[in-house]
Amino acid sequence: MSAAPAPSLKVCGATRGQDVDVLARNGADFVGLWHHVPHGPADLPEHEAAALAAAARATGRLTPVLVTFLDDPDALCGVLRRTGIRTVQLHAYQPPATVRALRARLPDAVVVKVLHVTADGGCVERPLIGAYERAGTDLFLLDAATDDGRIGSTGHRLDEAAAVRLADRLTVPFWLAGGLTPAARPAYDTVVRHPLFHGIDVDTAARDAHGRFADAAVAGLARAWRTAQHTAAPRPSPGGP
Numbered sequence: 001m002s003a004a005p006a007p008s009l010k011v012c013g014a015t016r017g018q019d020v021d022v023l024a025r026n027g028a029d030f031v032g033l034w035h036h037v038p039h040g041p042a043d044l045p046e047h048e049a050a051a052l053a054a055a056a057r058a059t060g061r062l063t064p065v066l067v068t069f070l071d072d073p074d075a076l077c078g079v080l081r082r083t084g085i086r087t088v089q090l091h092a093y094q095p096p097a098t099v100r101a102l103r104a105r106l107p108d109a110v111v112v113k114v115l116h117v118t119a120d121g122g123c124v125e126r127p128l129i130g131a132y133e134r135a136g137t138d139l140f141l142l143d144a145a146t147d148d149g150r151i152g153s154t155g156h157r158l159d160e161a162a163a164v165r166l167a168d169r170l171t172v173p174f175w176l177a178g179g180l181t182p183a184a185r186p187a188y189d190t191v192v193r194h195p196l197f198h199g200i201d202v203d204t205a206a207r208d209a210h211g212r213f214a215d216a217a218v219a220g221l222a223r224a225w226r227t228a229q230h231t232a233a234p235r236p237s238p239g240g241p
Contacts, residue, residue, distance in 0.1 A: 007226055009028045011023050012203045016052075021059075026219040027223075028206075033066055035049045036079075049083050054084065064083075066080060068090065070094075071093075071094040073105060076098070076102060081106075088109060089112040096134070100135040112137070112138065113137045117163070118145050126169070138172060140172065140174040141176075142176050144178035144179065157178050157187075167191065167194050167196060168194075173197070175201045176191055181205045183224075
């Protein structure tokens, strides 16, 4: 066993160049760019996602992640090729077949699949975890789904025990999401010590009262969630600038 790398910080919902600058200078590692997220407040047309992805790569630090509800492999591959984004987060209920098709068409892509967890600990994708892994999923993201069906940036927190039970079923790394803040860090000690824990994904907690990404907020998240010391077997890092 060796010391695990510091957990990574992914911040979702960038919509302008200033957002990329704030994230890069305050310790974020990944920036989530929304595309084809119906009614999403940070949804971007393809040309804007491409421009922000290029700006993220130019920082030498940030890896852009396409966050999407798209489920058509041809459409997905087209967007990824045209934008130059290598990491894609399938944030809706795309089936394992979508992952398999992406892996066949873009073998160098990094595929992240969200697992949606309800307040009672249920997860509709739980029976499909093995199928997702066999299809070529590189990373899972554990995120909260509300009882009324809302997914993505809900602000709802996951129960730690439910997150650990789900993580124990995985064989690839995972990100944790769901209303995370610096103050929430002590409530997830067991998750952070999990050998497959790869980092966190946030949105609202990285913003100020006006809804803009803020230096202090992003830096506070980076500090709070990188204090835990844990050991793990070496694992691949998803994506690269």
